[in-house]
Amino acid sequence: MASDVKKMPPKDIASSPQYDLFTSFFGDPKDLSNTIELWDAIPKYAVTARQQNALRDSSGRLPPHVAEFVYNAASLDRPVRCRMTVKPALIEVADGVFKDFYPSQSEEIIEEVLKKIFTDQQYGMHSFRDVESWVRFTLNMIRKELRERGHSRSLDEIKRSLEIMRNSIIDVEMSGRGRGIVYGNPILTNVVRTTRADIEDDPGAKWTAQLPALISKSINELSYRQFNYALHMRLRTPLARWLHKRLVHRYRNASLITAYSFAYSSVARDSGLLNNKRISANIKALSEALEELKDEGILFSIEIDKRFDGKRLTDAVYKVFAT
Numbered sequence: 001m002a003s004d005v006k007k008m009p010p011k012d013i014a015s016s017p018q019y020d021l022f023t024s025f026f027g028d029p030k031d032l033s034n035t036i037e038l039w040d041a042i043p044k045y046a047v048t049a050r051q052q053n054a055l056r057d058s059s060g061r062l063p064p065h066v067a068e069f070v071y072n073a074a075s076l077d078r079p080v081r082c083r084m085t086v087k088p089a090l091i092e093v094a095d096g097v098f099k100d101f102y103p104s105q106s107e108e109i110i111e112e113v114l115k116k117i118f119t120d121q122q123y124g125m126h127s128f129r130d131v132e133s134w135v136r137f138t139l140n141m142i143r144k145e146l147r148e149r150g151h152s153r154s155l156d157e158i159k160r161s162l163e164i165m166r167n168s169i170i171d172v173e174m175s176g177r178g179r180g181i182v183y184g185n186p187i188l189t190n191v192v193r194t195t196r197a198d199i200e201d202d203p204g205a206k207w208t209a210q211l212p213a214l215i216s217k218s219i220n221e222l223s224y225r226q227f228n229y230a231l232h233m234r235l236r237t238p239l240a241r242w243l244h245k246r247l248v249h250r251y252r253n254a255s256l257i258t259a260y261s262f263a264y265s266s267v268a269r270d271s272g273l274l275n276n277k278r279i280s281a282n283i284k285a286l287s288e289a290l291e292e293l294k295d296e297g298i299l300f301s302i303e304i305d306k307r308f309d310g311k312r313l314t315d316a317v318y319k320v321f322a323t
Contacts, residue, residue: 007190009125009134009208019126019133022219023119025226033116033229035245039214041071042084044170044187045108045238046272052102060099062088069270071174074252075223081175089167091160101164103187105238106153110161111187113145116229118211128220133211139203149233155203166191166209183214225249231296239273239289244298246270247320254322256300264316283316290320297323 025032047055047065055062065086072079088100118124118135125134139155146153153161165187172183190210218224227248235241246267251260264283268274274282283306293299303319 031230043272062100
């Protein structure tokens with residue numbers, strides 16, 4: 001029988017220069033955070049609540065969600081094809097009633113909040129030797145941050161998202177030499193709630209959770225980039241947020257005179273967020289997300305070159321310039 005005992009964070013962790021760097025920012029720290037190169041490239045939040053409702057069977061179950069994407073990091077000599085499998089979380093939604101959930105938009109936002117809380121050293125711990133990162137928080141801390149950033153959630157909604165993040169399993173496999181699982185765990189592991197009162201009645205109770213090993217590995221290897229967290233949280237759509245992080249990692253020579261070019265087809269493949277049956281509708285959604293980035297002052301201009309096979313629209317190539 002498997003043990004129900006949760007792993008606890010170590011009581012004493014030596015000072016880590018890598019963690020010190022991760023928690024240091026050029027600018028106002030309350031509005032800045034870090035984006036993790038490989039972890040944030042995984043399209044783990046792509047299936048919307050509406051899509052999940054359509055996919056559930058009569059007993060509330062969902063199949064594993066499988067998607068392929070390409071990881072193209074600055075540290076790699078060529079892009080790597082990856083395969084992601086999301087095993088849904090089985091959550092009790094009423095007394096004796098259970099449903100499967102994939103992580104989705106709410107979980108994406110709450111993960112961003114937890115990573116932001118982690119950048120405050122009084123709430124975070126990182127062990128270079130053990131490649132472990134832990135974050136301490138309360139439900140009230142998450143609720144307050146969500147409200148201040150325009151993403152208000154109730155305590156019940158926050159608790160459900162934490163349950164989904166704790167129970168859904170993300171497997172990522174890379175192709176090529178050394179093919180194998182590079183990550184196979186929940187989004188949050190070893191979630192511990194510590195309180196003398198019933199957790200349902202105490203939103204101020206302390207929680208501790210272990211962050212994904214890919215985040216800890218990135219901290220050790222310095223494979224992350226600072227980004228404007230406040231602006232990111234203002235973005236209305238998951239696609240605009242996904243594009244923002246992609247630009248942070250890939251558009252490293254950003255300027256008014258140096259463009260960044262990409263194809264619609266690569267965004268559709270790698271984000272998992274463009275699922276309309278008509279390519280014209282997907283390209284319209286992508287163009288609207290880019291316009292949102294322009295409205296927020298991230299992009300200065302956007303050019304689009306639509307590609308056709310006869311009269312049939314097949315792709316579009318975008319060229320964007322930064323402010």
